[in-house]
Amino acid sequence: MYVKGVNLGNWLVLEKWMSPGLFDGTTAEDEYYLPTQLPKEIYEERIRMHRSEYITERDFTRIRAMGMDAVRIPVPYFIFGDRAPFVGCVKELDNAFNWAEKYGLKILIDLHTAPDSQNGFDNGGISGVCKWSQEPEEVEFELSVLERLAERYGTREGLWGIEVINEPILEDMWETMHVQERYPAVDPEKAAGSKPNTIEFIRQFYLEAYDRLRKYMPEDKYVVIHDAFRLKAWKDFMREDKYKNVVLDTHMYLMVAEMAGCDQTIEGYVNYVKEHFEADIAEMEEYFPVICGEWCLFNSLAVGHDTKGGQTVLNGQEGMSEEAMSAEEKKAIYRAVAKAQLDAWKKGSGYFYWTYKMLTDTVNTEGWVGWDCWDLGRCVDFGWFPTRE
Amino acid sequence: MYVKGVNLGNWLVLEKWMSPGLFDGTTAEDEYYLPTQLPKEIYEERIRMHRSEYITERDFTRIRAMGMDAVRIPVPYFIFGDRAPFVGCVKELDNAFNWAEKYGLKILIDLHTAPDSQNGFDNGGISGVCKWSQEPEEVEFELSVLERLAERYGTREGLWGIEVINEPILEDMWETMHVQERYPAVDPEKAAGSKPNTIEFIRQFYLEAYDRLRKYMPEDKYVVIHDAFRLKAWKDFMREDKYKNVVLDTHMYLMVAEMAGCDQTIEGYVNYVKEHFEADIAEMEEYFPVICGEWCLFNSLAVGHDTKGGQTVLNGQEGMSEEAMSAEEKKAIYRAVAKAQLDAWKKGSGYFYWTYKMLTDTVNTEGWVGWDCWDLGRCVDFGWFPTRE
Numbered sequence: 060m061y062v063k064g065v066n067l068g069n070w071l072v073l074e075k076w077m078s079p080g081l082f083d084g085t086t087a088e089d090e091y092y093l094p095t096q097l098p099k100e101i102y103e104e105r106i107r108m109h110r111s112e113y114i115t116e117r118d119f120t121r122i123r124a125m126g127m128d129a130v131r132i133p134v135p136y137f138i139f140g141d142r143a144p145f146v147g148c149v150k151e152l153d154n155a156f157n158w159a160e161k162y163g164l165k166i167l168i169d170l171h172t173a174p175d176s177q178n179g180f181d182n183g184g185i186s187g188v189c190k191w192s193q194e195p196e197e198v199e200f201e202l203s204v205l206e207r208l209a210e211r212y213g214t215r216e217g218l219w220g221i222e223v224i225n226e227p228i229l230e231d232m233w234e235t236m237h238v239q240e241r242y243p244a245v246d247p248e249k250a251a252g253s254k255p256n257t258i259e260f261i262r263q264f265y266l267e268a269y270d271r272l273r274k275y276m277p278e279d280k281y282v283v284i285h286d287a288f289r290l291k292a293w294k295d296f297m298r299e300d301k302y303k304n305v306v307l308d309t310h311m312y313l314m315v316a317e318m319a320g321c322d323q324t325i326e327g328y329v330n331y332v333k334e335h336f337e338a339d340i341a342e343m344e345e346y347f348p349v350i351c352g353e354w355c356l357f358n359s360l361a362v363g364h365d366t367k368g369g370q371t372v373l374n375g376q377e378g379m380s381e382e383a384m385s386a387e388e389k390k391a392i393y394r395a396v397a398k399a400q401l402d403a404w405k406k407g408s409g410y411f412y413w414t415y416k417m418l419t420d421t422v423n424t425e426g427w428v429g430w431d432c433w434d435l436g437r438c439v440d441f442g443w444f445p446t447r448e
Numbered sequence: 449m450y451v452k453g454v455n456l457g458n459w460l461v462l463e464k465w466m467s468p469g470l471f472d473g474t475t476a477e478d479e480y481y482l483p484t485q486l487p488k489e490i491y492e493e494r495i496r497m498h499r500s501e502y503i504t505e506r507d508f509t510r511i512r513a514m515g516m517d518a519v520r521i522p523v524p525y526f527i528f529g530d531r532a533p534f535v536g537c538v539k540e541l542d543n544a545f546n547w548a549e550k551y552g553l554k555i556l557i558d559l560h561t562a563p564d565s566q567n568g569f570d571n572g573g574i575s576g577v578c579k580w581s582q583e584p585e586e587v588e589f590e591l592s593v594l595e596r597l598a599e600r601y602g603t604r605e606g607l608w609g610i611e612v613i614n615e616p617i618l619e620d621m622w623e624t625m626h627v628q629e630r631y632p633a634v635d636p637e638k639a640a641g642s643k644p645n646t647i648e649f650i651r652q653f654y655l656e657a658y659d660r661l662r663k664y665m666p667e668d669k670y671v672v673i674h675d676a677f678r679l680k681a682w683k684d685f686m687r688e689d690k691y692k693n694v695v696l697d698t699h700m701y702l703m704v705a706e707m708a709g710c711d712q713t714i715e716g717y718v719n720y721v722k723e724h725f726e727a728d729i730a731e732m733e734e735y736f737p738v739i740c741g742e743w744c745l746f747n748s749l750a751v752g753h754d755t756k757g758g759q760t761v762l763n764g765q766e767g768m769s770e771e772a773m774s775a776e777e778k779k780a781i782y783r784a785v786a787k788a789q790l791d792a793w794k795k796g797s798g799y800f801y802w803t804y805k806m807l808t809d810t811v812n813t814e815g816w817v818g819w820d821c822w823d824l825g826r827c828v829d830f831g832w833f834p835t836r837e
Contacts, residue, residue, distance in 0.1 A: 080500035101493050108497035111469035115807045117825050124829035157811045418504045422546045436506050440513035 060348055062219065062409030064129035064167070065122060065435050067155075069417060070114045071148045072133040072171045074182050076373050077417035077433075079424070081109055088373070090135070090172075091185035092245055094144040106146050113416070114151075119158040122415065125439055126446045129219050130155075130164055131352060131411040133171035135184065136204055142174070149211070156217045165219035167283060167411070168208055169352070173201050178228040179238040179253060187244030189228065189253040192260045202264075206271045213276035220281025222308060222352070223268040230255045232288035235318060241374060261287050262296060269302065278303040285310075285352070290339050294346050306408065307347035311336045313358040313396060314369035323360045325392055329399040337403035348408035354400055355413050355433050356443060361392045362429030371426070378426025386441075393432060393443035401445070412444075449737055450798045451608065453518035453556065454511060454824050456544075457803030459503045460537045461522040461560045463571050465762050466806035466822075468813070470498055477762070479524070479561075480574035481634055483533040495535050502805070503540075508547040511804060514828055515835045518608050519544075519553055520741060520800040522560035524573065525593055531563070538600070545606045554608035556672060556800070557597055558741070562590050567617040568627040568642060576633030578617060578642040581649045591653075595660045602665035609670025611697060611741070612657040619644045621677035624707060630763060650676050651685060658691065667692040674699075674741070679728050683735050695797065696736035700725045702747040702785060703758035712749045714781055718788040726792035737797035743789055744802050744822050745832060750781045751818030760815070767815025775830075782821060782832035790834070801833075 069077040073090045082088075085096040094102045122130060132155060140147020152168070159166050172184035174197040179189035191197050205223060212218050228238065233255035244250030265284045272282055283306045286293060290309045297305050313321070313328055321331040336351075343349045359366045363383020370376045384392070404410040417434045421427040431437045438444035458466040462479045471477075474485040483491045511519060521544060529536020541557070548555050561573035563586040568578035580586050594612060601607050617627065622644035633639030654673050661671055672695045675682060679698045686694050702710070702717055710720040725740075732738050748755045752772020759765045773781070793799040806823045810816040820826045827833035 078501075080497065083496070083500075098489075100487075100490060104490050104493045105497055107472070108469065108494055109501060111472075112467075112498065112501040112807060116809050116811055116820075117805065117807075117823055117829075120820075120826050120829040154809070154812045161811050416506065418501060418506075420505050420543070422505055422550050423543045431505075431509075434506055437509050440506075440509040 060408050062129050062165075062350060062411075063127050064131055064165075064409070064411040065125075065127055065415045066131045066133065066169075066353060066411050066413045067114055067118075067416075068133060068414030070110065070132070071138070071151060072135050072182065072184070076371055077414070077419055078109065078113070080418065081105060088242075088245075089181045089184060089186045090145075099144065102144070103146055110148060110151050114155070116158050118415065119155075119162045119164060121436070123162045123164055125435070128165060129167060129411070130159065130415070131167040131169050131222070133169045133225065134208075135172045136170065136174055136201060138204065139207055152212075156212065156215050159217040160215070164217070166217050167219045167222060167281070167352075168212065169222040169225055169283075170201070170205060170208070171225040173197065173224060177224055177256060178226050179233075179242055180226070181242055183226070186242035187239050187253065188250045189233075189238070189255065192227070192256040192264070193252065198264065202267060202271050205268050206274065209272045209275035213272075213280065218276075218280050220283050220304075220306065221272055221276065222283035222285065223265055223272075224285065226285055226310065227261050227264075227287050228255050229258055229261070229287050229289055236368070241370070256287070258287065258289070258292060266297070269297070269305070280304065281306045283308050283350070283352070290343055293343070305347060307343060307349045308352035309340070309343075309349060310353035311351050311400075311403075312354060312369065314366060317359055317365070318368040323358070323365065325360070325395045328358055328360070328396050332396070332399040332403050336400065337406050340403060341406040344407050350408050351400075351404050351410040353413040354410060356393045356396055356438060357430070357432050358392070358396060361389050361432065371430070376426075379428040380425055382428055390441065390443060393438065393441075394445070397438075397444055451518050451554075451739060451800075452516050452798060453520055453554075453800040454514075454516055454804045455520045455522065455558075455742060455800050455802045456503055456507075456805075457522060458806060459499065459521070460527070460540060461524050461571065461573070465760055466803070466808055467498065467502070468809075469807065470494060477631075477634075478570045478573060478575045479534075488533065491533070492535055499537060499540050503544070505547050507804065508544075508551045508553060510825070512551045512553055514824070517554060518556060518800070519548065519804070520556040520558050520611070522558045522614065523597075524561045525559065525563055525590060527593065528596055541601075545601065545604050548606040549604070553606070555606050556608045556611060556670070556741075557601065558611040558614055558672075559590070559594060559597070560614040562586065562613060566613055566645065567615050568622075568631055569615070570631055572615070575631035576628050576642065577639045578622075578627070578644065581616070581645045581653070582641065587653065591657060591660050594657050595663065598661045598664035602661075602669065607665075607669050609672050609693075609695065610661055610665065611672035611674065612654055612661075613674065615674055615699065616650050616653075616676050617644050618647055618650070618676050618678055625757070630759070645676070647676065647678070647681060655686075658686070658694070669693065670695045672697050672739070672741070679732055682732070694736060696732060696738045697741035698729070698732075698738060699742040700740050700789075700792075701743060701758070703755060706748055706754070707757040712747070712754065714749070714784045717747055717749070717785050721785070721788040721792050725789065726795050729792060730795040733796050739797050740789075740793050740799040742802040743799060745782045745785055745827060746819070746821050747781070747785060750778050750821065760819070765815075768817040769814055771817055779830065779832060782827065782830075783834070786827075786833055
């Protein structure tokens with residue numbers, strides 16, 4: 060098994076920086092606060108239009124033409140439409156399955172958010188809050204979403220697998236990322252009591268989720284578990300025979316490598332990828348098929364200044380207003396880090412690029428120079444990403 | 449001069465069939481009636497979201513990567529925001545110029561509609577109405593839009609030219625298309641008095657428009673005139689020395705060839721293109737640089753039934769619910785008609801494919817099988833359109 064894929068980020072789970080038009084006229088920084096700042100009809104219209112235009116049939120033909128086998132689709136906990144004021148999106152996922160099956164792609168459904176959040180990131184739905192795992196009813200709700208997803212899509216030809224929950228955070232990453240400073244909570248009361256999940260909780264959740272998914276999803280479909288940013292913590296996990304086709308997902312970003320001290324030079328990135336990303340995946344591939352479910356070409360060298368772990372104008376950083384590099388220099392950097400990373404993933408069982416598409420306008424809005432490489436479409440257009448490998 | 453380009457149809461001038469989500473919950477068939485059926489705030493939100501997501505920076509990088517030199521951008525008469533309830537879109541065009549200049553593309557601004565319409569087509573803005581040329585104040589308004597466009601963009605590096613008005617209809621095409629049956633008017637009173645334009649009017653309008661554009665637009669930028677569906681009627685037009693860089697735009701569709709009796713076989717299309725499209729362009733290239741400003745691969749053979757000139761489920765035709773051909777058969781047809789047409793345009797001065805993108809869902813909505821070829825993105829993805837020629 061080796062999967063080459065791309066994430067459909069920002070389609071059914073929003074990220075402000077990837078689609079600023081959605082947040083126009085509000086101060087909301089995340090999906091949770093968007094409906095609190097808009098009249099109901101406007102909020103619903105905005106979401107409807109976004110979903111109907113952002114990803115459509117033609118994106119599936121494009122992704123196939125890029126040589127990809129699969130898409131990873133982040134979905135929110137309210138996908139089934141039972142958590143007002145949020146709008147469900149199961150119809151959109153239904154459509155995606157029909158497109159995928161027509162054009163020969165597989166879908167990894169990625170349950171990307173949880174009520175009160177599993178990580179406190181903006182892309183977890185509500186910035187600065189991380190309390191989900193302390194709320195048994197919401198944990199059960201999340202399991203019921205997984206079960207319903209399996210029931211609805213478990214036997215679809217287009218299903219590759221279901222990922223139990225995206226990026227549940229543990230203590231180490233909580234500290235490295237300074238989550239509550241980087242993603243300040245809007246409502247301190249709502250955030251009170253936020254803390255990282257425990258690994259004991261995550262393990263227990265994964266075991267329970269496996270059983271709930273397998274009620275409906277045959278064993279030839281993958282159950283995907285995220286490493287919770289601690290790739291090597293899973294050597295003794297799910298060793299029993301009953302666990303079939305469990306895939307371990309790890310997310311590896313050069314901007315995180317930079318925070319760990321990686322040199323911001325081509326050589327620095329390439330060496331770091333080889334010594335850490337590649338070595339760690341090779342080590343863990345002994346225990347599970349390992350995929351790198353999120354990664355991209357982004358790095359501070361190509362941007363032209365240290366982004367301090369990928370912080371943007373939305374985090375109060377200035378950003379670049381002009382290109383720091385020539386087109387040739389950028390191409391050389393991106394091709395080098397693309398090759399190094401693609402080589403690393405080959406020690407495992409595949410990858411999903413983050414992300415297929417974003418609307419961020421690097422020309423007409425200030426401070427976004429260098430962020431276009433998060434968009435696989437643009438990477439392919441510019442010749443930064445080798446579609447024939 | 450030879451230009452290879454593509455239209456950004458359905459971005460700033462709407463066509464229901466290309467973006468059904470925009471017309472959701474209404475019975476409107478065209479852009480004119482859309483705001484009459486929606487609350488003002490919903491209408492404006494819908495338009496804003498569509499414009500902010502349908503075409504973005506990444507589409508310009510994609511079009512460049514397809515090997516194109518230019519985009520033709522249809523704009524509405526209300527682009528400057530002075531015709532309520534419609535919403536202006538000059539900001540979007542400003543953005544497009546910045547993208548085009550960054551990524552090495554040129555823009556042909558195409559004034560695509562007029563108040564009370566120049567053709568009665570749905571894409572003229574109001575179905576079944578064709579009265580603009582009988583209304584001197586609206587004729588002057590249209591000229592003022594052209595003048596303002598020239599004033600704003602005339603000296604931009606990214607400007608290729610301005611097209612005076614899209615597809616003003618004359619009597620012959622009015623009858624061939626059965627305009628008032630194909631595009632029934634919603635309000636018979638509003639449609640009363642509709643009739644095709646006269647060629648005398650169109651000629652006079654073109655002369656006046658030329659002068660108004662040249663007040664601001666230097667002579668190295670093109671003034672583009674549409675042939676009003678009568679390509680050979682322009683041999684004695686604008687022969688005087690003062691007219692510089694006037695380009696004649698003709699639109700050539702296989703579905704129109706079918707209405708003229710072209711055999712619905714590969715050989716039939718290829719012969720027809722050679723004998724008519726190519727020969728006519730070669731003949732007129734003696735008088736003007738001739739571009740084919742709209743064309744596509746669409747034909748009834750690949751769809752699997754006679755579409756009677758490209759009529760869809762929106763025209764009450766049934767359409768196909770399953771593919772009539774294998775992928776290989778479709779590819780053979782499309783590649784043959786692509787080659788024939790591209791060869792024909794080479795006798796002139798270039799082309800713009802219609803269109804770059806459409807959202808029409810051929811998988812999840814009934815009756816649209818075969819219509820994907822209007823979308824250049826999909827044509828390239830499927831290998832139907834040769835990007836290296």
